[in-house]
Amino acid sequence: MEGLRANVRRIAAIAGGSVLLVVGIALLVLPGPGIPLIIGGLALLATQFEWARRLLHWMRERVRSATGRFVTAKRRAEAPPSSPP
Numbered sequence: 001m002e003g004l005r006a007n008v009r010r011i012a013a014i015a016g017g018s019v020l021l022v023v024g025i026a027l028l029v030l031p032g033p034g035i036p037l038i039i040g041g042l043a044l045l046a047t048q049f050e051w052a053r054r055l056l057h058w059m060r061e062r063v064r065s066a067t068g069r070f071v072t073a074k075r076r077a078e079a080p081p082s083s084p085p
Helices: 002-029 034-046 050-078
Strands: none
Touching: 002 034, 034 050
C-alpha cells in the first residue's frame, strides 16, 4: 500500500509540475503571471528530477541577480545628485 501511495505522489508531482510549467511558458507570451508559474512547476518537478533542481537553482540565481540590479538602479535614481567639489 505504501508503494502505491508513493507512486501516486510521484505521478501527481510530475503531472502538476508539468501543467504549471507548460501554462507558465504559455503565459510568457499571453497576459498573466508566467514566471511565478514556471518557478512553481519547476519546484514540483525538482522533487523528482535532478535536471529540474538544476534549472530551478539557475533560475533563482538569475531572478536574485536581476532584483539586485533593479534595487541598485532604483537607489541611484532616488539618491540626491552629488554637488561638484
